[in-house]
Amino acid sequence: MARNPxxxxxxxxxxxxxxxxxxxxxxxxxxxxxxxxxxxAWGSWCNHVKDWWKAKDTYHVLYLFYEDIKKDPKRxxxxxAQFIGKQLDVATLDKIVxxxxxxxxxxxxxxxxxxxxxxxxxxxxxxxxxKGTVGDWKKHFTVAQNEWFDEDYLKKMSTFTMELQxxx
Numbered sequence: 335m336a337r338n339p340x341x342x343x344x345x346x347x348x349x350x351x352x353x354x355x356x357x358x359x360x361x362x363x364x365x366x367x368x369x370x371x372x373x374x375a376w377g378s379w380c381n382h383v384k385d386w387w388k389a390k391d392t393y394h395v396l397y398l399f400y401e402d403i404k405k406d407p408k409r410x411x412x413x414x415a416q417f418i419g420k421q422l423d424v425a426t427l428d429k430i431v432x433x434x435x436x437x438x439x440x441x442x443x444x445x446x447x448x449x450x451x452x453x454x455x456x457x458x459x460x461x462x463x464x465k466g467t468v469g470d471w472k473k474h475f476t477v478a479q480n481e482w483f484d485e486d487y488l489k490k491m492s493t494f495t496m497e498l499q500x501x502x
Contacts, residue, residue: 336386337400339379340471340483343369345464347474350374352459366479370486380490387494401468407431436466 337345346369350359356375359365372378390397396417403410408431415422422430432438439445440463447455447462455462475483 335398335400335403336383338468338471339383339487340475340480341400341468342379344471344474346374346376348460348464349462352456352462354454354456362474363479366483370483380487384491384494404466404468407434436463439463440466 343366347359347362347365350356350365359368368374369379372381376382386395387397389395396414398410398413408427411427411430411434412422415427440461443449445463447457450457450462452458
């Protein structure tokens with residue numbers, strides 16, 4: 335699954351602030367530079383997305399977009415079912431849509447990490463399931479940061495054929 339890199343950056347920043355198993359991310363400005371340099375625990379967003387996009391042509395990989403799931407979860411769940419060769423009746427599909435919604439998952443302790451000790455995840459800073467929205471990056475980036483990010487993104491992804499909805 336791919337997600338708009340700006341929203342991904344915001345989510346990772348807040349996750350790293352509350353996750354005590356990862357180094358403190360610093361200020362927003364500091365983390366922005368670290369993320370863009372690919373110096374985070376999970377590596378470069380650009381490389382990750384490009385590598386998995388390539389892998390879909392060689393291996394049995396279904397590539398989905400977070401923004402599409404938020405826009406039409408039923409359609410995207412049907413894609414997953416079709417990909418794994420499952421036929422879902424309407425009631426089952428509706429149940430899956432309901433149970434995989436952000437609001438339901440946010441209140442499910444098996445998903446929201448509510449039982450993880452504060453020494454591991456301090457959810458008083460931010461909950462594990464923080465917002466789950468599309469476009470939250472617009473509340474974090476300054477105009478200059480956004481322009482810098484876009485320029486860097488275009489350089490790194492110039493030969494990449496996948497289009498991420500809502501990036502620019």
